[in-house]
Amino acid sequence: DRGSVQNSPKSYDVEYLMPVSLGTPAQQLNLDLDTGSSDFWVFSTLLKESMINGQTLYDPNASTTADKMEGYSWKITYGDQSYSSGDVYVDTVTIGDLTVSTQAVEAAREVSEEFTADSDNDGLVGLGFGIINTVMPYKQKTFFEKAMPGLDSPVFTADLKSGAPGRYNFGYIDDGAYTGNITYVPVNSSDGFWSWVSPGFQVGTTGSFNSTRIHGIADTGTTLLLLPEGVCEAFYGRIASAKYDASQGGYTFECNDSTTPDFYFGTGNGQMIRIPGSYLAYSKIDTSSLRCFGGMQSDSGVGFTIWGDIALKAAFIVFDQGSERLGWAEK
Numbered sequence: 001d002r003g004s005v006q007n008s009p010k011s012y013d014v015e016y017l018m019p020v021s022l023g024t025p026a027q028q029l030n031l032d033l034d035t036g037s038s039d040f041w042v043f044s045t046l047l048k049e050s051m052i053n054g055q056t057l058y059d060p061n062a063s064t065t066a067d068k069m070e071g072y073s074w075k076i077t078y079g080d081q082s083y084s085s086g087d088v089y090v091d092t093v094t095i096g097d098l099t100v101s102t103q104a105v106e107a108a109r110e111v112s113e114e115f116t117a118d119s120d121n122d123g124l125v126g127l128g129f130g131i132i133n134t135v136m137p138y139k140q141k142t143f144f145e146k147a148m149p150g151l152d153s154p155v156f157t158a159d160l161k162s163g164a165p166g167r168y169n170f171g172y173i174d175d176g177a178y179t180g181n182i183t184y185v186p187v188n189s190s191d192g193f194w195s196w197v198s199p200g201f202q203v204g205t206t207g208s209f210n211s212t213r214i215h216g217i218a219d220t221g222t223t224l225l226l227l228p229e230g231v232c233e234a235f236y237g238r239i240a241s242a243k244y245d246a247s248q249g250g251y252t253f254e255c256n257d258s259t260t261p262d263f264y265f266g267t268g269n270g271q272m273i274r275i276p277g278s279y280l281a282y283s284k285i286d287t288s289s290l291r292c293f294g295g296m297q298s299d300s301g302v303g304f305t306i307w308g309d310i311a312l313k314a315a316f317i318v319f320d321q322g323s324e325r326l327g328w329a330e331k
């Protein structure tokens with residue numbers, strides 16, 4: 001079995017949403033695929049009105065295939081301290097022609113103000129590893145873990161694009177979606193994340209390769225690229241107008257600064273993925289400004305590197321849960 005679904009970026013590629021069908025008859029919601037968490041949760045009719053702001057709601061009572069998991073609950077907090085919580089139902093879920101008939105669907109009773117404000121986002125599909133699922137008293141499997149046994153191959157792939165729709169595929173690798181070879185690197189899933197080690201980085205085409213092991217996670221749900229302080233300093237040190245601006249909470253530079261280099265990160269076997277300098281001018285710090293907030297920021301608040309969308313949209317990535325490895329390719 002296999003599946004394929006288009007993902008669409010919101011403005012500034014802040015997050016990528018995909019259509020998902022839940023229940024019988026099908027209820028279609030737009031969900032955020034997040035490889036950095038492992039809960040499948042949705043805005044639902046259980047929410048208080050004050051927490052809803054245009055989102056599409058999953059109504060388990062309108063689904064003939066929904067069964068409430070009595071006595072089960074969930075509560076999750078994300079890196080930005082946003083959170084959600086609620087009850088759990090089993091129901092059928094289809095993503096891009098791939099159906100899981102008994103998916104644990106976490107129906108929200110409460111969401112934090114950040115989720116209420118994000119009116120396009122109807123919930124998250126966590127495709128990390130199930131050991132960090134928050135459902136109590138017994139954690140539940142992710143959509144991919146439920147689908148995996150029936151798939152042609154135990155992999156899903158992410159093809160995110162800059163300012164354009166991309167695609168998530170389940171159960172197969174589309175050899176037309178990338179160029180060159182796929183370089184596989186081992187994953188340590190013990191923390192529930194797609195954790196891997198990059199051998200180093202290079203700033204610009206002329207810079208030398210800096211061999212320094214960078215431990216981090218591949219996280220489709222994080223917008224930016226969060227790297228060790230020293231790497232940020234090496235990159236921004238090459239941009240004439242760049243500075244760390246405490247009032248903005250990060251590095252900023254003039255959006256059109258022609259000294260902005262590309263950024264390369266090593267994956268393995270000598271392969272490097274090139275992030276165009278243009279991706280690193282993330283967004284204007286305010287409409288009248290000529291300065292941009294950097295797409296690369298320090299990971300000092302996190303404790304490990306997060307390869308978020310700024311990096312992922314420069315590559316074709318294979319999340320190989322069958323062999324616990326990540327595959328990286330240029331495109």
Ligand SMILES: O[C@H]1CN[C@@H](c2nc(-c3ccc(C(F)(F)F)cc3)no2)C1
Binds near residue numbers: 032079082124
């Ligand atoms: O926790 C880590 C796991 N992956 C990262 C992630 N963060 C979110 C998120 C999405 C939407 C919102 C909100 F709508 F603005 F509230 C907040 C956070 N989704 O994945 C961070």
